[in-house]
Structure formats: C-alpha cells, structure tokens
Amino acid sequence: MEFAELIKTPRVDNVVLHRPFMPRVEGTLCLTGHHLILSSRQDSNEELWLLHSNIDSIEKRFVGSLGTVIVKCKDLRIIQLDIPGMEECLNIASSIEALSTLDSVTLMYPFFYRPMFEVIEDGWNTFLPEQSFKQIESSTDEWRLSYVNKDFSVCPSYPPVLAVPKSIDDETIRKVATFRHAGRFPVLSYYHKKNGMVMMRSGQPLTGSNGRRCKEDEKLINATLRAGKRGYIIDTRSINVAQQAKARGGGFEVEAHYPQWRRIHKTIERSNILQESLIKLVEACNDQSHNMDRWLSKLEASNWLTNIKEILTTACLAAQCIDREGASVLVHGTEGTDSTLQVTSLAQIILDPTSRTIRGFESLVEREWLQAGHPFQQRCSQSAYSNSKPKWEAPVFLLFLDCVWQILRQFPCSFQFNEHFLILLFEHAYASQFGTFLGNNSFERRKLKLPQKTVSLWSWVNRPQDTERFLNPLFEANSLVIWPSVSPQSLLLWEGVFLRWNRSSKCLDEAYDEMIHIIEHNKELQSKVNTLRRQLAELETEDVQLETP
C-alpha cells in the first residue's frame, strides 16, 4: 500500500503524551495509514487514537536528544508528544506531515473504514430529494421535481433532482442556468406551510457591466409570486461588492427588470476573511497570558461574533419577510454556495420546527449544505492552525453551527438535539471516518462512489443507542417560529468549541448530568403515580362489583 513508504518509523516506545486536562501518559506511539495511536498498553483510557486527517499542523522542538512534536488538530485541540531520539522524532514528524496532507480523496480513511456496528438504515438513502419533496407536494401543487440536471450538465454543483416552479419547463431552466453564476439557477429551498410563501436560492445573475437581462430568469422567479404580491431578493453582499461583481461578469437584479422584487443588501463576509477571523479567535482563546483588556480587544478584533451577528441578522430578515410580511424570498450572494446557504438554512431553523429535530436537522444539512453544493472539501481542508496560506478554506459551516448554537442557547427547550450534536458535526466536517462530508458536491460524490464505498455519518448517528447522547432532555416540541435576539449582549462565545481544550468542563458536565437526572426522575415518578392511580381505580371498581351482586 501507498502509506508504507510515507511511514518512516512505524513505532516508538517511551513516548510521553500530554493532553489538555488529562494526566500525562507514557506509552508506545504507532503510526498507521490513517491513525496516530499512543497506548500505554494498560488501560484503554490511556489511549489516543487520532486521525491523521484531523491534524491541522505540527511543530517540532528539540532539547538535547529529546524531541517534542506538538500536534495541532482541526477540532482545535493541541497535544504534545515527547519522543526520545532525534531521528525518531524527525521521522515521526515528517511521516505525520505527509500522512495528514494526502492529496487524493480516495486515500482518505472513510474509504478504508469498516463499521463495527450493524447498519440498520443506510444514511446515504435516508435523505433523498424525492423524499423531502413529498412533504412539500402534500401541501402545494405549484412545484415540481426537475431532472434537467440528471447528468450534472446544467449545473455541476447542484444535485440531479431539483424543485422548480411547475409552470417552468426544463428548456427555460437551461436558459436561466446560463444567466446565473456557475449555472446555479433559482431553486426551491423552503416552503412555509403556514402561508404558502417560499424561499429560493441561486447564484448571482450574470448581468455584467452592460446590464444583460434574461427574460426566462425573470419569468422563473416571477412564477413564484402570488398575484399582486411583491417578493424580496436578499443579496448577502453589500451594494458595493455587488457593483464590483459586475466588472467580472456578475451582478444583481436591477429594479427595472424585476419590478415585483425588492432587493436588500446585507454584508456577510467572504471566505478568506472568515478564515482569518477563525484563526484570530482561536489564537485569542489559546493565549492564557492575556489580561482582561487584551482578551476583550482580541475577541473584538477577531470579528467572529460580528460575523455571527451579521449572519443571524440576515437569516432573521429572510424569515421575517416570509413569516411576517407574507412575501417570497430569493437569497443569493456570489456563488450561492456559502453565505447563501447560511442564510437559507438558518431561516429554516427559525421558521420550521421540523428542522429543530435531529432528523430534521440532518435533513437540513443534507439538503441545504451537502446537496446544495457547499464545497466541504475545499472549505474544511484546513482549520485554525494551518500554516499554509488559505486558498479555499473558510469556516462557513462552523459559523452556521455556531449560529444554531446561539439560537439553541436562547431557546433551550425548542431543539431535540443538544450542543454535542453540533460539535459532532463540526468535528466530522473536518475529519471523519464517514464519507458524508467528502467531496465538494453531489457530482463529485457520485464520481467517488461514496455511497457504495464509504459509510454515512447518519447511518451511525441514527442508531437509537447512539442518538441518545445527542438528545436534549429539555426538548418539548413546539410549532412556533422562534425569533432569536441578535443584540451583542445576547450572543456568546461558543465555549463548547473554542474553550473546549482550554478550560475544564467537569463541573459543567456534572451539573448537566444532574439536570438530566432530575428530568428522568420526573418521568419515572409520573409513570409510577399513574400506575398507582390505575391500580387504585381498579380496586375500587372491583369493590363496587363485589358489593353489588
């Protein structure tokens, strides 16, 4: 196998491992094709299994012949390995470096991973577009599924099946696709059952500097409007950025050609700025030498929470247009694969109670991120510790998860899942044994034959015994629209991710367990009282029966 030549030293004894909030462990370090393993060979607790793909960067230091390798992971953890022997240390370091930066997707662990559990429900087939469309079909007949993209020729980043207005034929769609960035024509993202309003998303219109127009495009989006009603176009870029896009062939919908639509510009930052924001935030969280002023100014300078606020505000706006104004909405930025998806998916969290359940959220991630063509592979190939200059990397998905966490904090009883579920998705988007987040879009996933060759994350998560960890004990289903507060005082640093390895969460976890205990105890008592009542009632009726004859 190819990995053998990359592993210069497969094992070293007497390596000391330092991890945050855990005792140091001395043991044997082994490198396999996909894992860095350290075992004391005594207790399974004293073991480390680290996926090479989870390694973001490494540093090495030497004191005499004792080498130290500092491994910085994509889940933001930092571990330290003390390795005796300069040569071994250098070998280990360069092997890790090579193994954690493999070029070929097909060499990634998901292609080698064999599940140790029985797959009851194959996650690859759980959330097919046809299935989610059935839901919509039951409440409206204005939409249809189009197979115009079945061979990915119209839009390579879209899935083969898409929901479009019933009155628009495939030929029109082909034309519209040529007018939208990367062929991303407007498609249905969400149908609001309460009032029949819809949310669509697309790429930017290719108006260019000479104001090109496309009658079919106008026809398509106008087809979604009720008679006499106006719709909203939410452009996730500032008006200046949108103007500048014209020079590169892009642009925005001008009022003259779209008189029934009102355009609103918001300012959600783009990928490289977001990546920088993440790097700065993590740097601030990891430096414990800061005094209060420095911490606050670093936190501010990272702009992370500014980004959170902006994204949430835009999502609230979209939700408001739909629910309060009773208008349909089209959301796009430039490509329609990043900020657009943040907005459309968060608006659904706000509007749609189903998306706040575990299944519903999985379906949302599947529809609005994976099938919608968010380029996970490009965005998540490096995290906050990468030394290389970012090309396509950006924590777009992490920001989305953070926004969901903010809403979860504000509505702690409205979500079926808990924080751990969001953290799990963060981890697996960056490094995983499952194939779910590999590839950049449906086309690539099909070419890689992921459903045949890898296991889906959902296959594992949806097993009842594994789902349990992610259930929110406070959940009480409610069908309401939930409006989060976006004031700075209401938004918090997501400690579960950013301070996870910097402060012990033992006390908080124990308190959480106690809360679960109280809730469980309540359920037990309730059923006990019910049983007793029934028993008593039975006895009493029997008494009556015994007395009467």
Added chain:
Amino acid sequence: MEHITTPKVEQVKLLDRFSSRATAGTLYLTATHLLFIESNTAASEETWILHHHIAVVEKLSLTTSGCPLVIHCRNFRVVHFVIPRERDCHDIYSSLLLLRRPASYDDLYAFSYNPKQSEQQRAGGWQLIDLASEYERMGVPCDHWQLTDVNRNYKVCDTYPRDLFVPVSASKPIIVGSSKFRSKGRFPVLSYFYQEKKAAVCRCSQPLSGFSARCLEDEHMLQAISKANHNSRFMYVMDTRPKLNALANRAAGKGYENEDNYSNIRFQFVGIENIHVMRASLQKLLEVIGTKSLSMTDYFSGLESSGWLRHIKAVLDAAVILAKAVTVEGASVLVHCSDGWDRTAQVCSLGALLMDPFYRTIKGLMVLIEKDWISFGHKFADRCDQLDGDPKEVSPVFTQFLECVWQLTEQFPQAFQYNEWFLIQIHEHVHSCQFGNFLGNCQREREELRLKDKTYSLWQFLLNDQENYVNPVYQPGFSETHPVLEPSTLPFSFKFWRNMYHQFDRSMHPRQSVLKQVLSLKASNRDLEKAARALEAKLQKQGVFLSIAVDSKSKDPVHPVRPKSLILSAPLNCKEDEQKLSVCDRVRTVEGSSSAENGYNEEEEEPASFTKPEPTLVSLERGVARMTC
C-alpha cells in the same frame, strides 16, 4: 403627600429602550411608587417603580408627541416615558426629584412598609441571623482567639460592631493603641477563622504611618495575630489598593505597613481600584449597553474601556490569593484598604466564600453579608445613595461582590444552594430601602434608628420565597469533594452578567429559561412523590402490599379476582421497584463520583474512538502489519 402635585397622568407613552415599540397607558404617582398601567392590552401590564430605586430622572426637550421623561434606576431599569403635556411632565419630574431621596431616614420606605405580619413574626425575622453562633460555628472563641468587650459602647471604633474577636494575647491597651494608629480607629479584628489550619482572616483599615511613623501597639497587635497561628511563621498583610494609591496616602499621614517595622509579615499589594473608579466604570458600562442598535465591535470595545470586567477579575483574583494563603499555606492574613469597609469587605467575604461551603448556602450567604458587610460597617447608606448625600460617596462595591459570587456560580454550578435570582433579589432590596437590614452606614447608626423595632428584615422575606431562589442542580455533597473552590480567573472565565444589567430588558433574554424549567420539574417531583406516597397508603388500606410498578408495560387490563393479582404481581413488581429506587438513590447520593466521572471521560474521549474496533494490542499490531505488507 405634600410632594405630589399631579397624582395621575393619562395618555402617557412608554417607549421600549431598544426597539421603537411604544405602549400607551396611564401614569400614577403614589407616596412610594411610580406606576404605569398599560391601557390597550387585555392583560394591562403594570410597571412599578419604587421611588428609592430611581437614580437619575431626566426631562428631555419637548418633542411633537410630548415631553420625554427618562428614568434610570439603581436596579438597572431604564424607562422612557413621553407625557403629552409639559406641565404634567414637569410636575412628575419635580415630585420624583424630591421623593427619590428623602432627607432623613424616617422617610424611607422601610418605615412605612407593612407586610401585615405580627409583631412576633417581625421579631423572628430579625433573629434569623445570629452572628454569635456564626463565630461559634467557625470555632471561636478558642485557645488563641477571644471575644473582646473593648468596643461594647462603640467607644474605640464607632463603625465596628460591639462584639469583636481578637487574639487572646492582645490586651486592651494594645487594642486601643492599635486603633489610634488606624484610620477611623478600625483596628485589626477577626473576620474569618479557618479552623482546619487555625489560620485567621483579619481586617482593618490603613495604618496612619505617613512617611515614617510607627506604633508599637499596632506592631504588637499584628504580632499577636501572627503568633495565634502556630502553623505559619509569618502572616500576610494584604493591601487591596494599587501601590500608587497607597503611596499617595502617605502624604496625608496614612499609608501602609513597613515590613521592617513589623516582624514576620509579608506585605503585598493586590491592586483593586477605589470607589470612584468603580462608579465611573459602571456608568460607562451602562452607557455602552444602553446604546440602541449596538454593534459587536462597539460592545466589546465598550466592555473593555469600561474596565468593569477587569475590576471584577481584580476583586476575585484578590480573593483567590487570600484563600490560597489561608488554605494551602496555612498562614493568617490581614486584609485592609483605606478605611477597610469597601475593598476589604469584598476580599474578606469572597475569600471566606471560597474557603467555606456554608457561605454557599442560602442561609450562609445571608450570614456572610450580615457579618462582613453589614456588621463591619460597609457604608450602605452612602454607597447606595439612600439619603440625599454626597454623590461622590456612591459606588457599586456591593454590586461587584454579588457579581463575583455570580461568576463563581457559573463556574461551579453545583456548589451553590442559591441561584442568580437570589443574588438579584438581594441587589434589588439593598437599593429599595424596603427592609431595615441595609439602612444606615454602621451598626451604631442602625441601633439608633431602632430598625429592629420599626422595620422588617429582608432575610425572612427571602426565606418565605425560598423555592424560587434554590439552585435545582445544587449538590450538598459537592462541598465534601470541593471544600475550597479554586476558580479560574483567566479573562475568558468572566462573562457579562446579562440577567443583572439587563434584567428589565425582556428582548435580550433567552425566551425559555432552563432554570425555571428545572425548578418546576423539581417542584413537580416533590408533588409526585407526595402523591405516590398517598396512593401507596390508600392501596395498603385496601389490603395491597405495595404493588408499585414503575414499568408501564406491566399494566394488565384483566384482573378478574383481587387475591389472584395480589399473589401474582405484587412480589415481583415490588422487587423491581426496590431495585429502581436504589439505583436512583445511588446516583443521587454518590455525587461527583463514579457514574458522573465516567460520563465526563466519555466526553473527553477521542472523537474517532467510538468506532475503535479491537482491543489495543491486537489492533496496534494489525495496523502496523496492514500497512507494511
């Protein structure tokens, strides 16, 4: 009352502080409250503002819709009224100016507040907290510490309580001599005794040392404190001020202890800023967070430039140093600032809270506040602006103490019997002047006011409402595993206390409260347990020997004859139930140990390891083998 000219104004608008929402209603002015009742809603919501809570009233310039009246309260409520006629607005404005701060204590709400309790109940309220038994609980008097009657008549120090504990070896002349060398006569006395190591936390004010003065009695006094603790050869003297402030004080004939003059002391500054800095800091903070459509950047830079969290951290840092010196080194510590009633009270009380689990209970916090704040003469009247006094004396020193406690409850959610509403309620009533506890500046003044005869005690009032203030996840056993709290004081461990500073801004808060939810579940658990017991008793009367089935699957719809069901189901179910109960008991009583810890370990495990296929050794070998072949 003579101050009220316009008791009622109609068609008043109440503007929301952050959105542009406005509600119409009627404004009433009573002798004690300003009251706004919404007119158009069915529920007609009411806003009650106690006159004493009002910090600032502003009459803004006239607009087309009327005359705006903005009221800032000490409990951080900010209301913005628009009154149609300027004359009405002016009347209300001038009445409030007179009503909010009376000239004499007798006009405070506490003297007219009548909760319809019997005289006996009132007296009972005042007997709730007994400091004599608190000192006994600490373990004094003992071989080295005794009660002194030197201040029985407030002669030596009029801002101290009558009963004080000093080292046995400190004679009266030493005490009196020392008191003359200390600002306001506040000589070193015991604040907290850490029985386990016989180490003492003592408090006093700054010495009148100037540039070179010394006082043999004072040196003896410190020596006596040091000698009373055999566990340590030295004692710490902790000056809670920044060094620069202490240096400046020397020019005024005050200052700090010279290590050369006192044997076996280790002197240390901890750098908490003075009351004026704290007042300005809070004002800046409130300004920042009161801004409409505040941006994230302005929020953080405002939080930073206000310095509020920096000060909170400084106070907690000092308390941590104190607790470490006492519990780890076993050394006694003497704490002082300038007069020994602000920063000293903060540091001593928080230090004790870290060291002693008792203060983390509802009753314990009351005792702690009675001891270190009320009895030792924190100037509540001046600091909380109870009477029309010097605005430069006002400072949120006690608010900072409460916030520090809150920061600790966030870090140790199972260590405290009380929740944050308890802290917020105390804060509310420190400023409300509704109860006698916090009136006046010192014990002597309180006795002169005959508060115990004329007013009610807050503590009884809070205890009557206790179930709202209980922390539902509190574990009494936590104190056994963590007798001393070791909080993190890294900057990221401090949070902005939204529920305090925005307590009246509904739009800022989570719409669903975990605390409320869990509290009601706990209450429901109590009711259910009661119901279950009652039902069991009834069943027993009917001749059934405990046939409780916790599992609902055992429900059997056909029970033709009673005896049969008795024989068949009862013993089996009974056993099941016992098992279930014992499991619950185990989980609940062995807190923090095995089961909970295991949960933690699972969390800490490798994310990839849940699919860890085989036992270590085998998989290691296989892994290596696989890739080398």
